[in-house]
Amino acid sequence: MVDQLRTIRVMIVDDEEPARSELKYLLESFREIEVVGEFAGGDTVINAIPSLNPHLIFMDIEMAGSNGIQIAEKMHAAQIVPLLVFATAHEEFAVKAFDLNAVDYLLKPFSAKRVAKCIEKVRALLQEAVQTNSTKRAGELATVPYSLQKLAIEHNGKAFVIDTKDIIAVYCAEGQLAIRTANKCYYSNMSLQEFYSRLDEQLFFRTHRAYLVNIEKIREIIPWFNGTYNLILEGLAEEVPVSRQQVPKLKKIFGL
Structure with a gap:
């Protein structure tokens, strides 16, 4: 907004x-x-x-x-x-x-x-x-524990090893999967579901059929229209949508 x-x-x-x-x-x-x-x-x-x-x-x-x-x-x-x-x-x-x-x-x-x-x-x-809808900063909400993990991502013919905690968001972009960190955007041919299966579900939240986000990177939760929400993430300029289907899980994560 x-x-x-x-x-x-x-x-x-x-x-x-x-x-x-x-x-x-x-x-x-x-x-x-x-x-x-x-x-x-x-x-x-x-x-x-x-x-x-x-x-x-x-x-x-x-x-x-x-x-x-x-x-x-x-x-x-x-x-x-x-x-x-x-x-x-x-x-x-x-x-x-x-x-x-x-x-x-x-x-x-x-x-x-x-x-x-x-x-x-x-x-x-x-x-x-x-x-008319109050927003809460995620930093003021309860955090979810997670274990540190590393993940190898094939990118431009090379395999890059990254800490999953450094991932901000993962989303579909022009037929590929974009994996955004603070310093770089990696691209993969994996499906979003396949990538999600390799992550700690306590650290990552599938907000929408086309988006995964790092829960620790969520900074604002903005009520949107028709019962949906948008998220503002640390290090990401774009707002990320939360579908109506995923709203109950979002509320459960943060005790809303």
């Missing part, structure tokens, strides 16, 4: 490049907005969300080869819950859009005034989520 909220990370999904460019131009006039990805539609949108971790997605509806409503339904089924704004020329889909908990519905052609009103609404929602 932006500063606590920091930046509002945005993805734009539209099969027409001029429409994406126009919306991006309007959004970049807001200093807190960072456009982290542009997509023409399809399942690539859903696959990109875990690594880009957007707070907000602007989604067209009628796109060549795909449909924004269907993409949004898949996101909900997978418990991927960034804020969603439908940006389309088709006003007849508005009722269905709001059934999917869209926060706004922009009609093309976009106007700077209407986009500004949308961003104001998004900003208020994010601020409210921060202000």
Whole structure:
């Protein structure tokens, strides 16, 4: 969230490049907005969300080869819950859009005034989520004991031995597994589940189908939307999502 909220990370999904460019131009006039990805539609949108971790997605509806409503339904089924704004020329889909908990519905052609009103609404929602839900720093919460372990990771033809306690997070990125430490990011062809099986379960928490985090690196737990949370980790700029399915385990770990 932006500063606590920091930046509002945005993805734009539209099969027409001029429409994406126009919306991006309007959004970049807001200093807190960072456009982290542009997509023409399809399942690539859903696959990109875990690594880009957007707070907000602007989604067209009628796109060549795909449909924004269907993409949004898949996101909900997978418990991927960034804020969603439908940006389309088709006003007849508005009722269905709001059934999917869209926060706004922009009609093309976009106007700077209407986009500004949308961003104001998004900003208020994010601020409210921060202000109405108390957060606790993980350093003030009970820690979970673990035993020191070492792990060999194949990277660029070499095997690197690292202490698992130095791992900040592990996540899926562009078809590979990214293992982040404070000083380096290693890449592996292992599956997330295979990697998880080699770790101490008392030290690592699978927050989401695409993320593992080191419990000792958690610094803030931020209530998000639809019963989910985001985590701020020491040494990692991006917020990490916690799916609704994993929230009970998170609460049990920290006694929330």
